[in-house]
Amino acid sequence: MLKLTDVDTHYGPLPVLKSVSLEVRVGEIVCLLGGNASGKSTTMKTILGVVRPTAGRVEFEGDRIDGLATEVIARRGISLVPEARRIFARMTVWENLSMGAFTRQKAPAGEVAQDFERVWTLFPRLKERQHQLGGTLSGGEQQMLAIGRALMARPRLLLMDEPSMGLAPVLVDQVFDIIRAINGQGTTILVVEQNAPVALSIATRGYVLQNGRIVIHDTARILLATDYVRRAYLGED
C-alpha cells in the first residue's frame, strides 16, 4: 500500500533520513521505533510531502506521491495523528473534527454525520465537549481529538506519531485499544512510537530507525523477542 524506497531527506544541508526503505501492506499495523531525533517524525513528514525527499521514491497504492503537494497527498487517503497532537487550539472540538473531514466536502451529507457519530462513540468525552475550544482540553482529550480528527478523513492509511506521548499509562492502554479497533475496521496504520513494548504488542511488523537509518526490521513478535526493546529502553544486557 505504502512503499518507501531508498529515501533521503535533508533539512537544509543536514541529512535526516538516509536511504530509508519501508513498506506497509493493506490491513497491517506497522510500527516504527526509535529514540528522539532518530528521524521518525521526518519519515512521516516525508510521506505527507511536508518535506521533500532529496532522493528515492515514495509510492502509495502503486502511484508515486513524492513531489505532490501535501493537500493532494492528503486527499488520496492518508491522514496523520501528529506528534504533540497539534490540534487547532483556537477552534472548537466540533470544528477540529470537521477540519478532519475537509477532504470530504463532496461526500453525501449523511456520511459525515455518520463519521461524527463514530468519533462520538469512540470518544464520548469529546461529544460532551464538542463546543469547547481545543486548547482547553486536557492532554488525553487532545490526543483523542487528534485521533478523531484524523479518522474523520476516512483514511485508508493512518499515520500516528507517538500517540502515547505524555499520556498516563491507563490512557496509553486505552489509546492502543482504540488503534487496534480502528485497524479492525479496515484502516491500515503506520505508528511511530517510543513506547515500543506496547506498540509492538499490537503491530504486525516493526522497523527500528536509528540516526535516520533503518537498522532492524522484522515481525513484531520477533522484535519483542530479540529484547531490542528492553535493551534500548531499560538498558538491560
Added chain:
Amino acid sequence: MADVLAILPQQLVFGLALGTVYGLVALGYTMVYGILFMINFAHGEIFMIGAYVGWWVLALLLQAQAGALHPAWVLPLMLLPAMLFTGALGVGLERFAYRPLYLRGATRLGPLISAIGASIFLQNAVMLTQGARMKVYMTSLLFPRDWRIQIAGASVSALVIVMVAVAGLMMWGLHLLVQRTTLGRSIRAVAEDREMAAIMGVNVRRVIALTFFMGSALGGAGGVLVGLYYTQIDFFMGYSAGLKAFTAAVLGGIGNIRGAMLGGLILGLVESLAVTFMNPAYKDVVAFVLLILVLVIRPTGLLGESVAARAKV
C-alpha cells in the same frame, strides 16, 4: 464644561463614524497578519484604489443619467466593482510581491519592504493615471443633506447610518464566514498551523490568496464608504488612513478580527474625545500614547493572543 457636555453626544457619533472606517480598513491588516504574520503596508493603497473605483462608477452613472440616483441601488453598484477590483489587486500583490518571498523563507522583514515598495508603486501609479488633483465624490446627490435624524442631542445623517450599517454588515458577514463556514475554518486552521492544515487537505496557497482577496475587498469597500463620507479622495489618502487603521488593528490585537473592529472604534472615539477635551494639535499624540500604554500593559493588544512570540524578526 457645560458646552463640552452638550456636544458630547455629537462627538460620540462622529467618533463612531470615524471608528467604523478605521475598523473596516484595519480588518485587511489583521486578516493578512493573522495568516502570514506580515504587515501588508500596501493595504492603505488598496483602500485608496477602492475609493477611486467607487468614484468612477458614480461618475459614469452620473454621466449616464443625471439625477434619480438612489443609494439603495447605486451603493451596491459602487461597492461591488470596488471590492472585486481591490480584491483581485490584493491577490496579485500576494502572488507577485509577497509569495516569492515567504516561499523562499525570507526573514519576516523582506515582505515588509516589498510591501512598502508596492505601496509607493501603487500610490504613484494612481497619481500618474488619475492625476494628482483630488477627486470629489458627489455624495450630496446620493444622500441629500437633509436626510438626517436627531438622536439624544446628536444629529446623525443618513450617510453615517448607512455607512455604519454597511460596515457593520460586512464585519458581521466576515465574522460569520470565518466562524461558520468551511472556508472560514480553513482560514483559521492555516493561520494556526499551516502544516497541519495542509495535512487536512487544505490548499494553503489558495486559502492565503483568498484571505488577501477578502481583506483587500473589505479595504476597497472601506474606500468607497470613506469616499462618500469624506467627499474627497486623492492618491495620497491611503497613507494616513492606512497608518491609523494599522494602529487600530494592533490596538485591538493584530490577527484578531474582533480586535480590529474594537481597535478601530476605540481609536475613532479617542480621537473625537481628544479634540473635545484637549488641544486638538495633540489629538494624534493622545491616540499614540494610548496605544503605547495599552501595549505596555497588555503586550498583545486588547483582544490579542500571544502570537507575538512567534513573530520574530
Added chain:
Amino acid sequence: MALLETEGLTKDFGGLRAVQDLALRVDEGEIVGLIGPNGSGKTTLFNLITGLHPATAGRIRFDDGRRELVGLAPHRITALGIARTFQNQRLFNHMTVLENVLVGLHCRTRSGIASILLGTRRSLEERRRAEARAGGLLSLFGDRLLPRASRPAWTLSYANRRRLEIARALAAEPRLLLLDEPAAGMNPTETRELMRDIKRIRERGVTILVIEHDMGVVRGICDRVAALDHGTKIAEGSFEEVRRSPAVLEAYLGRQAGRA
C-alpha cells in the same frame, strides 16, 4: 554537600500541573540522571531551576542552601553557576560555532561599551582570552567542533549541535550543568564518545544533572537516578534500584508490564 535542593516544588500551566511537590537533591560532584516518559515534567524542572519559568510554589536552594533561586532572574542564576542545554537545541543558528560559545562566556566577562568602542587594551585582552577559552572549550570535543569554529551553527550535524550546546553551557563556568537529552540523535559511537566527554566534564569539578532517554547512557554515567512521571518523583536511587521499581516499569511499559 547539597549543591542543589528542591523542596515542594510545584508548577502549574493553566489547569495542568507539570511539576508537583517535587523534592530533589543533587550533591556536589555527582552525576544525577533524570528519567521519565516524555511529558513527565523533566524539562519543566530545568526551566524552573534556571528561572525561565517562575515556580508556582516551593523552593530551589543552591550551594548548600546558601542561595534561594526562586524569584531570581535567569541571568543571575547563570552567574551563580548553573548552565544548561536544551532538548530541542536552541543554538544561535546564524552565529558561528565559536560565537555561540562566546555568548556563553557573557556572564564571565566584564568589558563595557566604552572600553569596547575605544578598543582599550583591557577589552582586547579580555576578548583574546575569551576567544582562547572558547577555543579551549571547543577542543574538549577533539576535532569535532574546533575545525568548524567559524561556520554558522546551523550547518552543524545533529551530534555536533549537541556538543556545541554543551560547550556553550560550560563557557558560563557552571558548578551545576543541566543536560537535556544530550544523546538524542547520536549513533552508538557518538553516544559512547559523549559518555566519555560527560565524565571528563565531571572531572573538571562540574556537577551534572542529566535528562536522558538512552538507558545505556544513564547507566553508564549516573551515580544516582531519579524518575519522574506526571510531575512527581516516582523513584530515586541507584540505576538498578530505579530500573526495578514497579512504578517505573509501569510508567514506561504500561500497566501489564508494570505488574509483570
Added chain:
Amino acid sequence: MAQPGFPRWAAVLGLVALVAPLAAPNDYWIGVMARICLYATLALGLNIVVGFAGLLDLGYVAFFGIGSYLYTFLASAHFGLHLPFLVTLPIVILLTAGSGILIGAPTLRLAGDYLAIVTLGFGEITYLLLINLDRPVNITGGPSGIVGIDPPAVAGFALSTNTHYYYLFLAALGLTLLASARLRHSRIGWAWQAIREDELAARAMGINTTVAKLQAFAIGASFAGIGGSFLASWQRSVFPENFLFTESINILAMVIVGGMGNLLGVVAGAALLVSLPEVFRDLQRYRLLAFGLMLMVLMVFRPQGLLSFERKESSDD
C-alpha cells in the same frame, strides 16, 4: 565572518572612498556621495537595533530628529548658543543615546510587531511634538523649523563645500563602521545577536536582556545623533518635515535591502537607496513609481538582502 582586524577589502573600499570625489563629475554627485555616507551612518545605527539585536524599530527617525534638533539648539541663533562643533557633537551623541534608553525602556516587554508599532508611535509623537512645541514657549520653531544653523568648524576651519562635508561624513562613517565592527565582535554584540536568534536561550546563557536591549537602543540612537547633527549643519536648517515616518521606513529599507546584520551590506543598501532615486531623477514624475518597483523587484530576487549574513555553506557531514 571575518574576524576583526583590518580585512583587505575594507582597505580597498576605504581607498576608493577617499579618492571618489576626484572621479565625481560635479558637486552634485559629491553631495550624493556625502548623503550616502550620512545615511549609511544612520543605517548602521538602525542595524544595531534591528540587525544585531533583532528589535524591529519603525520609529528610528525619532532619534534622527532628536539629534538634529539638539544640535540646532546648541549651535544656532535659535537660543543664541553657538557652541563649537567638537563640543556640541559629543553632547548630542550622549543626549540622543539617553533618549534611546528613554524610548526603549517601555518597549522591553514587547515582541515583534508590537514593538514595531510602539516605536512607530514614538516616531509619530516626536514629529508631532516638533510641530507643536513652538507654543506656549518656542522650543522647536514649529513647522517652519529653525534656520541659521552653524556650519561645523574644526580648528578654525569652517566646512563649506560638499567635498568638505563628504570627508566629514566619510570619517564619521568610518568611525561608526569601526564601532559597529568592534561591537559586533564583542561580548555585547554577541549578546545582541543571541537575543535576536533566541531570546529565551540568551536569557538562559546568562545575558541580562533588559540591559542588552537598552544598550542596543542607546548605541543605535547615538549613531542617529551623529547623523542628525550632520544633517542640521549641512542643511543649515531643520524642519519637522525632515523626520517623517517615511524616513524611518527609508532607513529600514536600507538595512534590509543591504542585508540585515552585515555591515558592508548595510552600507551597500544605503548607497543603493540613496543613489537610486537620484539615478531615477530624470524620470521626473515617474521617479517614485520606478523606485517602488525597484524595491519590490530587489526583495523578490534577493529576499535576504544584497549581502546577507546567511551564507549557504556545506554542512560538515
Added chain:
Amino acid sequence: MARMTSIERRVWAGAVALALVAAAPAVEAQQVVKIAAGVPLTGQLAKQGQEVANAVKLAAEEWNKKGGVLGKKIEVLEADDQGNPQVSVAAAEKVAADAAVLGAVWGITSVTCIPVSDVLDRVNLVLISPGCTNPKVTDRGLKNTNRVCARDDAQGPAGAIFAVQDLKAKKIAVFDDGTTGPKGVADEVEKKAKELGAQPIRYVIRSGDKDFRAILATVPKDVSVIYASLWAPDAALVAKQLPDVGLNVRMIGPDGQFEPVDYVQASGGAAEGNYVSFLVPDLKKIAAATAFTKAFEAKYGPVSSYGPLAYEAANIILESIKKVGKADRAAVRDAVRATKSYKGILGVPISFDDKGDVAGGVIYFYRVKGSGFEQVKQITVK
C-alpha cells in the same frame, strides 16, 4: 583567502559601476538655456507642484516660439523635491551642477525653499518662489532668493483686518494644518486680531485627515468668522462639514484657496460667500492673464493660484536673462532682483524690494460666487 578576493572583486566592480553612473551625465556643450522648476512632482503636494512645473513649461514654450533666449532653445528641468527638505537639497544640487540652468522657479513650501536657497546661493543661481510664504525665506538676506507670493506676515494681518474691520468679527476661530505656510499665516492672523481687540481661538487639524467634524464641533457657536489657513481641499472639507455641526459662519482663507476647482467646486456650494485673499487683483479682468489661462487649460487642465504666479516667475527670469544677454548666473541673479515694474499677467507691476519680496504689500480679497471669485476689497499692509 579565496573568499576575500571574491569580495574584493565585488567591491571593485561596485566602485567602477558607481563611477560609470556618476560619469554618465557628463558635461555637455550648452546648446540650451535651462530653467529649473523645483517642486513636489510626487507625494502629497504633487498637484500644486505639477501645476507650477506646467506653468513654467508653458512660459518656456511661448519663449521658444519666439526664438528662445540668448539665441538658444529653452528647456525646463523638472526637479522633484517631494515637498521634503532632504530631497529638495539633492534636487537643488543637481540643478546647481547643471551649468545650463540660469534660473529656478522653486518651491510651494518653505521647508524646501529655505534649504534650497542656501544651495543655489552658493552657485549664484537665482530662484523665484511662487508659493513659499514664510518670512524666513527672504529675511535671511540671500541675494538670489525672491518670491512672487505674499508673505505670511502680510497676508495674515490683512486677513485679520478684513475679519475685524469689514466683517465685524469679535470671536475668530483660526484654523491651520500644522504645516509651515498655513501655520505661519494663522500665527499672524492671531497676533493681528488680538491687536485689533478681537478674540482669536486656535485650532489645528492634521493634513491628510478628512473628517474634521469632531474638531469643528468644539468651535463655540458664537464665533463670528473662521479664518481657515488651509489648503484648498481641506478648506472645502471644512466648508462642507460646518453645517454638520450646526455652524453657520463665513470663512476667510489665504491664497492657497484661490482655487475654483479644488475649493469652490469641491465644496459643492458650501463655500459660497466665503472669502479668500490673494496677492493680485482679478485675473479675469486682465487680457494677458486670460490668454494664459486659456493656453494653460487647453494643455494641462484647470488653473488655480500657483499657475499664474509660477508663469510670472518664469517670465521674470527669462526676461532678466534676455536683459543680461549672456549666460552669467550672477548677472541674472542681480537682474532679477533689480526687476522694476514688470508687467506680466498679474495685473500689478512687479518690483522686488531689497529682500526679494514683491514691493507694495497690497492684498486683494475675493468672495466666492457661483463657480468662481469676485474681488471685494484690497488691503495694504506695511
